[in-house]
Amino acid sequence: MRQSTDLGSRAAAAPNSHSCVVVIDDDEGFRESLGRLLRAVGVNPRLFASINDFVRSDPPDSPTCLVLDVRLPERSGLDFQRDLAAAGATLPIVFVTGHGDIPMSVQAMKAGAIEFLTKPFREQDLLDAISAGLARDRVRRQNDEVLSGVRARFQLLTARERVILARVAEGRLNKQIAGELGITETTVKVHRSNMMKKIGATSVPELCRIVDKLKLLKLLPENSKLA
Amino acid sequence: MRQSTDLGSRAAAAPNSHSCVVVIDDDEGFRESLGRLLRAVGVNPRLFASINDFVRSDPPDSPTCLVLDVRLPERSGLDFQRDLAAAGATLPIVFVTGHGDIPMSVQAMKAGAIEFLTKPFREQDLLDAISAGLARDRVRRQNDEVLSGVRARFQLLTARERVILARVAEGRLNKQIAGELGITETTVKVHRSNMMKKIGATSVPELCRIVDKLKLLKLLPENSKLA
DNA sequence: TGCGACTCTAAACTTTGGTTTAGGATTTCT
């Protein structure tokens, strides 16, 4: 039977060399055996006995997938999942547990877990889930990069330029903007020109796309008092 | 204990009068008791003994939530969920089962189920899930309405106008479009003007938003051969 | 106090967008 992902496939030489699989489980035997399995398919896992051990370690700088036991000595895996979400970290999580129940699995999946496996499980199922998790994190990281770039350029804008940006993206004419802000059309044109250069847009549609990205992060206070 | 949703709350007189809760379960006793519960909180449920009974019935025209047993005589609830998704119907589903396991619940949640409850369950948990499902379907229906309107207007466009639409939304100048299509700028202006009227946009940003909605439905063939 | 950033303005100019009017050529359907 063919597997549909790259992990565990002989054809994939080292497509995951720049990825990070974190295993957190208090059972050392399981941890080590999982470590061997992962190394066998070409990924270099980081093994931890507890969540705190992981939290204290260096944060990974490559696409990451967590393999997490639900029942852990300090915090439970589900609690940790909630904490991560509250902190804005959306790391993909594959839960693995020996003593799970349906409400647990449902809660985990509702909170965005990639997979919820019960021991014993088929190795390929875990590898597939990890592969999916890494793929998701890869996409998230790419989006984050783009977004942080846009956000940085937005920070370069003056208060006035931000207002102009919003109005232009709404489709208002220079004349209308000038009237609404109580300034002349020439001034609007100057601000607009400077804004477009700073934000890095060469056309209005391009500006719209940038604004859409910013809005996803709620960075624009919609209608600020600056108007 | 206070409930966080409208269902089962005394304050909600009839906020769900225009909604449809479909119960599919082969256990008549359970079906009827669930029906009484739902009527008690102000919703008028439709009860079915099998999936085929529901499929043969009139499709609901108001926000809908399915309450589905996983194990059913003909098709399993999970199979039905997959069939619905394949058919493009994204009805919210609340699974209810007496004989579930973790893989089942994980599969259901992965496929977008609202909730997966095991009998016996707390009534309020079910009501909360139904309420969440109805809310999701309400949002989906609103989006669908907007989208079908946009799609209908897009269908009014001629082939040429659709090309112009795409280029304008990309930020191309009339001069560039004319050059790329091998026609004069005047012609582009005429097509563009007609296109804007037909699609119902009064500004380029407005056009961009419309195009974004269309792209979500993959209606625009990106780079068509008409260029 | 003085520098720098921000905001605003005027005037003159070029480019682009948008509309109208008045056609010609082609295809499609009845």
Add this chain to the structure above:
DNA sequence: AGAAATCCTAAACCAAAGTTTAGAGTCGCA
């Protein structure tokens, strides 16, 4: 064959966008 839709074009015109140059007023901060 005739009507309708589509696609194309020209000329002329007005509105809007964008640029440049040059300068004035305000504010905060070193």
